[in-house]
Amino acid sequence: MTNGRKGRRRLPILQRSIRYHRPRAPFCGIGYCTNCLVRTDQRLNVRACREGFPTEGIRSTSHAWPSPRHDLWGLLDLLFPRGIDTLRGFRRPAWAAPVYQRIVRSLAGYDTPERVAPPPVPRPPRVCSTDVLVIGSGTSGTAAVDELRTRGVDSVVVLDRDRAANDGAMPGRTTAIFLPPPIPRAAYPFRVLASEGSDRAVLVSSRRVIVATGGYDASLLFPGNDRPGVMTADGAFSFERAGLEPFRRAIAFGGGDRALEVVEKFGDRLIAVVAPGEIGPDLARAASDWAIPLYPRSLILGAGGRSRLRSIQIRARSFGPKQTLHADALVLAHRRIPHAQLFFQAGARMVWRSRIGGYLPAVDARGATSVPGLYAIGSGAGAVGPDASRESGRTAARALIEGAEPGVDLTPPASTEPFYEMQGYYRELLAEHEGFAKWIACPCEDILLRELRRASEAGYEGIEVIKRYTGLGTGLCQGRYCVPDAVLLLSIWEGRPPTEVGSITQRPPLVPTTLGQLAELEVPLSTPEASG
Numbered sequence: 228m229t230n231g232r233k234g235r236r237r238l239p240i241l242q243r244s245i246r247y248h249r250p251r252a253p254f255c256g257i258g259y260c261t262n263c264l265v266r267t268d269q270r271l272n273v274r275a276c277r278e279g280f281p282t283e284g285i286r287s288t289s290h291a292w293p294s295p296r297h298d299l300w301g302l303l304d305l306l307f308p309r310g311i312d313t314l315r316g317f318r319r320p321a322w323a324a325p326v327y328q329r330i331v332r333s334l335a336g337y338d339t340p341e342r343v344a345p346p347p348v349p350r351p352p353r354v355c356s357t358d359v360l361v362i363g364s365g366t367s368g369t370a371a372v373d374e375l376r377t378r379g380v381d382s383v384v385v386l387d388r389d390r391a392a393n394d395g396a397m398p399g400r401t402t403a404i405f406l407p408p409p410i411p412r413a414a415y416p417f418r419v420l421a422s423e424g425s426d427r428a429v430l431v432s433s434r435r436v437i438v439a440t441g442g443y444d445a446s447l448l449f450p451g452n453d454r455p456g457v458m459t460a461d462g463a464f465s466f467e468r469a470g471l472e473p474f475r476r477a478i479a480f481g482g483g484d485r486a487l488e489v490v491e492k493f494g495d496r497l498i499a500v501v502a503p504g505e506i507g508p509d510l511a512r513a514a515s516d517w518a519i520p521l522y523p524r525s526l527i528l529g530a531g532g533r534s535r536l537r538s539i540q541i542r543a544r545s546f547g548p549k550q551t552l553h554a555d556a557l558v559l560a561h562r563r564i565p566h567a568q569l570f571f572q573a574g575a576r577m578v579w580r581s582r583i584g585g586y587l588p589a590v591d592a593r594g595a596t597s598v599p600g601l602y603a604i605g606s607g608a609g610a611v612g613p614d615a616s617r618e619s620g621r622t623a624a625r626a627l628i629e630g631a632e633p634g635v636d637l638t639p640p641a642s643t644e645p646f647y648e649m650q651g652y653y654r655e656l657l658a659e660h661e662g663f664a665k666w667i668a669c670p671c672e673d674i675l676l677r678e679l680r681r682a683s684e685a686g687y688e689g690i691e692v693i694k695r696y697t698g699l700g701t702g703l704c705q706g707r708y709c710v711p712d713a714v715l716l717l718s719i720w721e722g723r724p725p726t727e728v729g730s731i732t733q734r735p736p737l738v739p740t741t742l743g744q745l746a747e748l749e750v751p752l753s754t755p756e757a758s759g
Contacts, residue, residue: 236471240455240534241265241275243291246311246673247665248300250534252455253280254670254708256465257443258388259738261671261703272703272739276462280469296534308665310675352428352747353398356415358382359627360433362403362569364390366613367605368439370620378628384431386421398423405735406436408574409600416600420735420748428744435600435627436573438588439620440566442606444485445584446708447559448676448716449656450529453667456536460489460560467492474556478539481560482506482523484612489560490514499552501525501541503561503652522550526656530557544655562649564711565607571733573598579725580609584649585711586730594623602627650715650725657719669709671702679713683720689729690714700731703739 238252241263254262256276263275275281291298303311359375361368364387375383388402401423409416415432423429444459446452458466458473460481466473475496479489482502487510490497494517500506501522506514514521524544531538531551539557542549564585570577576589576597588596588603596603602623605616666676674697682696690713693699699713700706710731718725736745 236280238455238458238466238471238473239280240295242295243298243301244453244667244670244673245290247304247307248291248298248302249304249453249667249673250295250298250301250455251453251670252458252535253466254457254462255443255459256462259443259704259707264703276465276469280466280471304665310665310677352430352744353423354430354432355384356432357384358434359384359437360417360419360431360435361385361437361439362406362419363387363439363441363605363607365439365441365605365616367441367610367616367620368437370617371437371439371604371624374621374624375628378624380624380628384433386419386429386431398429400424401429402738403440403569404737404740406438406569406573408572409598422736422738422740422744426741426744428747430748435602437594437602437604437620437623437627438569438607439605440569440607442563442565443707444559445562445564445711446670447480447527447561448653448666448668448712449527450660450664450666451532451536452530453670454530454532454536455534456532456554456556457530458556458558460485460558463489463556463558464492474554474558476554477556477558478552478554479558479560480527481562482510483561484509485560485563486510487513489558490517490519493558494519498554501527501539501552503544503649526652526659527557528656528659542659544652563606564707565609566707567607568705568733568737570596570601570603571730572735572737573601575601575603577730581648581650581725584715592622593626594619595626649712650718653712653715654719657716668713669697669699669702671704671709672698674699674709676716679716680720683717688717688721689727690717691729691731693717694731705733705737706731 240250240252242251244251251262253276254260258274258277264272265275267273292300359380361372361383364385372383372385386401386403388400391399401421403419403421405420415434417433417436419431421429444461463473476498477496478499478501479486479497480501482504486500490513497519499520499522500514504524506521506523511521522541525541526544528540528542530536536555536557538551538553540549540551562583564583565587567586570588577586578589580587587609590596590603590608594602594604594608604619604623608619610616610619663676668674668676668679678697679693682693687693687696690710700710714725714728717728
């Protein structure tokens with residue numbers, strides 16, 4: 228370990244999964260997954276990464292005993308190697324039904340409210356109106372705001388979940404959680420509900436909305452994919468900034484620009500770069516500078532280790548030889564998926580892109596979506612790289628000022644990323660395994676890949692139906708880390724394109740929100756009278 232890393236804490240095991248009590252360590256680092264949920268003296272289910280991983284005032288969630296690191300309930304994982312059938316099991320003998328019900332209830336929740344102090348009294352909601360609402364203040368969002376103000380548009384409100392307030396038009400650390408379709412003929416067609424911190428609602432009425440929510444690093448399916456040590460590139464960068472040591476010997480998974488960022492940041496701690504497709508020339512040069520071996524066009528077959536990841540087994544695609552790489556982390560940097568939830572809520576037309584294995588809003592060259600007055604910019608609209616993101620923000624701002632309507636050609640811009648198709652990757656991976664052992668398809672709810680396959684074979688089709696039958700996508704991450712891969716697998720099993728497999732219904736709120744915040748609202752969100 229270099230001197231610059233002395234004194235850093237290893238990534239902690241903060242909790243256990245709710246059904247099998249499998250160990251969980253921080254995964255995404257950006258506050259969307261459930262791998263670092265903790266309790267504080269005042270709140271339940273707090274994401275430790277959003278609090279800077281404090282060492283005082285936090286406790287594990289209540290379903291680990293005596294501690295997340297040494298949890299006796301972890302025996303459930305050993306006693307049920309093929310999974311717990313909570314849909315059709317626990318019925319016989321009839322006299323034991325009350326005991327079964329208590330067990331199932333204990334496996335269905337994240338925490339028990341009576342163990343913490345009541346939350347503080349909510350503050351009054353913040354209500355405002357504006358000509359333009361910008362959601363997200365990253366590269367593209369900042370460029371859009373600068374362009375709008377340069378051209379004389381001063382009535383701009385910016386919402387961002389990470390940045391503190393810097394003027395009266397920017398509420399601090401505020402997350403948009405509901406963007407319903409616009410109200411026809413209303414003075415302010417868009418009414419956006421947001422959450423400021425944990426105790427205040429924000430309701431913004433706007434004539435036009437620019438969404439610059441960006442994207443996130445996707446998950447990956449393989450046996451042992453939920454082991455502590457498997458993390459996204461988002462997480463690796465976040466943990467390093469928080470003063471934690473994310474790993475000592477890691478494998479980067481990806482072949483494009485995102486994997487290049489991982490190599491440039493952690494080159495001295497990487498033992499290999501494994502890619503599902505070809506490896507880009509810039510990444511190859513950077514890895515060569517650190518003498519990091521490259522494994523292009525390779526499958527991740529499984530992870531070794533129980534309490535933490537110890538090794539990764541790989542194989543070259545097209546049935547090449549198997550190899551085992553010993554590492555304490557796998558950094559997922561193979562594809563970034565847009566935060567598309569707000570576009571789904573607003574009723575925008577969405578398109579599937581095989582390059583990323585996910586949905587993008589359909590936009591024209593100016594960033595206009597199929598919903599009049601709603602614009603998509605930055606990586607969330609398909610822009611690649613900071614220069615393209617900035618230009619998309621400026622272009623959308625100019626189009627908004629000119630009152631441009633959506634164009635005819637609503638398609639995402641072309642990408643310069645190395646091409647590979649995730650569906651083909653998974654088709655090869657599935658051919659390698661039979662029965663799927665205990666693959667975790669939905670880490671939030673401990674839904675097994677075996678359960679998805681069984682539901683598909685029983686005739687349940689489409690991701691929304693599968694979600695309702697199995698529970699996949701109903702956890703706190705709202706399907707961000709499980710649904711894209713599930714759509715790819717269902718497409719293979721059902722023999723039809725991902726667009727026909729569909730998407731899950733994006734219901735509000737997009738992130739956990741207290742009922743007190745919602746109860747503060749005195750007017751409904753989607754009636755003409757509410758915006759008069």
